[in-house]
Amino acid sequence: MTSPSAPFLIDLTHQLTTGMPVYPGDPEVALRPVLTTDTAGVNVLRVHLGSQSGTHVDAPYHVDVTWPTLDGLPLELFTGPAVVADLRALPDRTAVTADQLAPALARVAAPGTVLLLATGWPRFWGTDRYLAHPYLSPAAAEAIARAGVRTVGVDALSVDRTPGPGAPDGEPDGEAGAAAEPALAAHRILLGGPEGGVIAENLTDLTPLLEAQARDRPITVSLFPIRLAAADGAPIRAVATVGG
Known part of the structure; x- marks a missing residue:
């Protein structure tokens, strides 16, 4: 029988499927059999997707062609001890403030800590x-950078505001002051530090990690991407290890 305090793994990855949600304007995801055991003796899948499909990481090159591509980043950026910020009470299209992140950032102690943002938005997937x-x-992103965090993950489509439909109850798309902010401001702050950083997006529900954190159980996350050459980002298999 497994001990209640035994380490265990949690998959934080959305499954890649044909027609799955993508960022507005990104390539659609399509998976099609190209060989089958009936005709070729083996099963082989043709995979069509964008570099930002599903659960993925962004490299600095995603927002600036002079910044490092995915293959120019050290592997250490894609794994580390994790701290989870509980933002689940925030309403639609809310800009997270530095004060709202302060309790989580106060827990950042070791270099290489990964900050995970739990918005609760996976419940609206699809x-x-x-x-x-x-x-x-931008102020919240600056606070993260000042804390020395170089890897940030979120259980939503982006760390920045996403354009398009989605405001409930007929509310207008956007919020006061959003138009005045630079495009992808949080991306530029988090990815553009002296040594570069990475952002993981479209993580699945982080509630189990918040519960583990509340019990003072150590959490480590792995966000390793597909090894694409000179890429702006790539899909990942995001996994958390909750320790004893």
């Missing part, structure tokens, strides 16, 4: 409302 997620204000 609906228009998934685009109406909370997002980091």
Whole structure:
């Protein structure tokens, strides 16, 4: 029988499927058999997707061609001890403030800590409302960078505001002050530090990690991407290890 305090793994990855949700304007995902055991003796799948499909990481090159590509980043950026910020009470299209992140950032002690943002938005996966997620204000992103965090993950479509449909109850798309913010401001702050950083997006529900953190159980996450050459990002298999 497994001990209640024994380490265990949690998969934080959305399954890649044909027609799955993608960021507005990104390539659609399509999986099609190209060989089958009936005709060729083996099963082989043709995979069509964008580099930002599903659960994925962004490299600095995603927002600036002079910044490092995915293959120019050290592997250490894709794994580490994790701290989870509980942002699940925030309403649609809310800009997260530095003060709201302060309790989580106060837990960041070791170099290489990964900050995970739990918005609760996976419950809207596959609906228009998934685009109406909370997002980091520039001040919040600056606070993360000042804390020395180089790897940030979120259980939503982006760390920045996503354009398009998704505001509930007929509310207008957007919020006061959003138009005045630079495009992808949080991306540029988090990815553009002196040594570069990475952002993981479209993680699945982080509630189990918040519960583990509340019990003071150590959490480590792995966010290793497919090894694409000179890429802006790539899909990942995101996995958390909850320790004893």
